Amino acid sequence: MELSFTFGEVLWSFATSFLSIWTLYISVLFLYRITFHPLAKFPGPKLAAMSFAYEFWFDVVRGGRYTKQILRMHEKYVRINPEELHCNDPNFVDTVYASGNHRRNKSPQYVFAYPALFKSTEGSLDHDHHRMRNAAMSRCFSRSRICQIENLVHEKTHRLCDKILALRGCEPFRIVDAYSCFTADMISEYLFGESDGYLDLPGWEPNYRSLVDAFERNIHIFRHVHGLASLAEKLPLFLTNWLSKELKTIAIDVKVTLPKKIQKAMKLSDAVVYSTPSIMSTMLASSLPSSEKTLGRLTGEAMSLMAGGTESTSVTLTLFTFHILSNPIYYHRLLEEISAITASPSEIPDWKSLEKLCFLNAVMLECLRLLPGVSGRSPRIATDEDLIYDGANSSRPTYVIPRGYPVSMSTYILHMDESIFPNAKDFVPDRWLDETGNVNRILERRLLSFSRGNRQCIGRQLALCELHVCAAAMILRVFPYMELFETSRVDVDYDHDELIGKPSPQSKGVRVRVRDSGPGIQQ
Numbered sequence: 001m002e003l004s005f006t007f008g009e010v011l012w013s014f015a016t017s018f019l020s021i022w023t024l025y026i027s028v029l030f031l032y033r034i035t036f037h038p039l040a041k042f043p044g045p046k047l048a049a050m051s052f053a054y055e056f057w058f059d060v061v062r063g064g065r066y067t068k069q070i071l072r073m074h075e076k077y078v079r080i081n082p083e084e085l086h087c088n089d090p091n092f093v094d095t096v097y098a099s100g101n102h103r104r105n106k107s108p109q110y111v112f113a114y115p116a117l118f119k120s121t122e123g124s125l126d127h128d129h130h131r132m133r134n135a136a137m138s139r140c141f142s143r144s145r146i147c148q149i150e151n152l153v154h155e156k157t158h159r160l161c162d163k164i165l166a167l168r169g170c171e172p173f174r175i176v177d178a179y180s181c182f183t184a185d186m187i188s189e190y191l192f193g194e195s196d197g198y199l200d201l202p203g204w205e206p207n208y209r210s211l212v213d214a215f216e217r218n219i220h221i222f223r224h225v226h227g228l229a230s231l232a233e234k235l236p237l238f239l240t241n242w243l244s245k246e247l248k249t250i251a252i253d254v255k256v257t258l259p260k261k262i263q264k265a266m267k268l269s270d271a272v273v274y275s276t277p278s279i280m281s282t283m284l285a286s287s288l289p290s291s292e293k294t295l296g297r298l299t300g301e302a303m304s305l306m307a308g309g310t311e312s313t314s315v316t317l318t319l320f321t322f323h324i325l326s327n328p329i330y331y332h333r334l335l336e337e338i339s340a341i342t343a344s345p346s347e348i349p350d351w352k353s354l355e356k357l358c359f360l361n362a363v364m365l366e367c368l369r370l371l372p373g374v375s376g377r378s379p380r381i382a383t384d385e386d387l388i389y390d391g392a393n394s395s396r397p398t399y400v401i402p403r404g405y406p407v408s409m410s411t412y413i414l415h416m417d418e419s420i421f422p423n424a425k426d427f428v429p430d431r432w433l434d435e436t437g438n439v440n441r442i443l444e445r446r447l448l449s450f451s452r453g454n455r456q457c458i459g460r461q462l463a464l465c466e467l468h469v470c471a472a473a474m475i476l477r478v479f480p481y482m483e484l485f486e487t488s489r490v491d492v493d494y495d496h497d498e499l500i501g502k503p504s505p506q507s508k509g510v511r512v513r514v515r516d517s518g519p520g521i522q523q
């Protein structure tokens with residue numbers, strides 16, 4: 001008997017065998033995940049436990065809406081995907097974030113997409129490696145260092161106010177663009193000793209925020225489709241351009257602009273900002289091994305500082321502008337408090353004095369609560385010990401969370417906890433003051449905007465200095481002339497995650513107009 005097969009038949013048989021084996025493999029994997037997997041005993045929708053498709057649906061297809069879904073799921077569930085548990089108990093925050101041996105989630109699904117895209121693979125660093133890297137940079141962000149460069153914050157703040165006031169009687173504009181020019185100029189000058197100069201341009205565009213925004217819009221797809229980020233990184237520039245305009249903007253920054261600045265810094269590694277060494281020259285002069293000072297690694301770090309330093313602070317100031325311009329009572333309370341410590345509106349008090357103002361602090365805390373920097377979940381893995389979740393604190397069951405599995409909490413969910421923040425969706429700065437009118441330090445511990453522990457925001461002190469100084473300057477100099485333009489709560493309220501919390505996609509942003517004459521904001 002003669003056996004003869006055509007090429008097509010061989011191909012068909014190969015394809016069907018491959019498909020059958022793949023289907024079998026997937027079925028066994030799905031079954032394993034809901035039966036013998038170490039997390040199988042944790043309650044969660046079967047679909048979420050079996051595959052990442054559930055999360056993909058909410059984050060990629062529905063645009064960053066998994067956090068809201070997790071909030072709904074929490075009535076019954078804690079397992080939110082095959083590999084990860086989620087907790088919404090504020091009493092568990094310190095266990096997850098403040099313990100030294102926990103590292104950022106190493107699982108490929110959650111490797112923090114910023115650095116993966118920009119060559120530093122920060123997300124999968126172990127604790128010691130991260131600590132070694134951070135030691136070099138964290139001294140640039142200590143409180144005393146920020147006080148040394150506070151003059152720069154004042155200088156940029158005045159430039160921002162002058163530029164806004166020069167627009168009296170002109171067309172409305174999006175205030176977030178203006179604030180991001182201020183924050184990007186600030187961080188670029190401290191990073192390289194030379195500012196990007198966005199505040200010196202005639203309008204508010206181009207600005208660094210549009211680049212960060214382009215990245216954030218793609219963050220979920222980068223997170224879910226493995227390898228896409230490194231593929232985008234390896235593509236030659238002309239192909240990136242052809243694929244997407246957004247990718248092109250990011251690629252130019254990562255492949256051309258930042259490396260050029262770093263090379264320049266390498267040549268003159270002694271740039272100073274108000275007699276303080278710039279961040280880049282501090283890193284170059286540090287005792288970090290040469291493998292940590294490569295162009296690729298420093299580009300990743302610079303990108304992360306530029307993005308972190310630009311976006312969250314400008315968004316927080318935007319929220320501040322909306323709530324203060326729409327609440328004259330709060331504006332007048334702030335005006336009275338700040339005016340009491342300055343002789344004239346053009347003399348902005350220093351950060352230390354502003355920090356002592358209770359109502360200003362309460363307003364800032366409320367802004368940070370309502371639009372926390374990173375709104376979605378930040379997973380951590382306990383590498384050396386199992387975590388015990390003791391439900392006794394909250395009448396929930398006790399769980400032993402096996403070591404090696406990511407546990408996450410979401411800042412937005414914690415900040416919306418009605419048992420801690422009644423009427424959580426409303427802007428109520430007074431909730432942060434105790435009966436004596438001082439800031440309630442116990443409640444302040446519940447704020448997680450900058451995260452906690454060794455992976456918390458490195459730029460926290462710079463952010464707080466910028467927020468206080470800029471807010472005070474806006475109150476004294478700009479708000480008497482400024483009004484909101486066709487803006488409502490929809491333009492500021494949290495709607496979905498794109499790394500940070502974003503309002504509805506229909507929003508045109510918080511738009512403002514500067515009147516010809518002041519003073520505005522009537523009682």
Ligand code: HEM
Pocket residue numbers: 112122134187304305306308309310312313316372373374378448449450451454455456457458459460462463
């Ligand atoms: C209101 C302002 C800000 C908020 C709410 C904020 C929030 C955060 C949070 C929550 C994280 C931790 C993310 C995680 O858990 O993975 C973080 C990390 C980071 N932030 Fe900020 N941030 C702000 C301003 C700044 C500023 C001004 C800088 C300036 C340099 C900055 C630079 C960074 C960097 C470089 C990281 C990564 C730190 C690391 O991996 O060790 N941030 N930020």
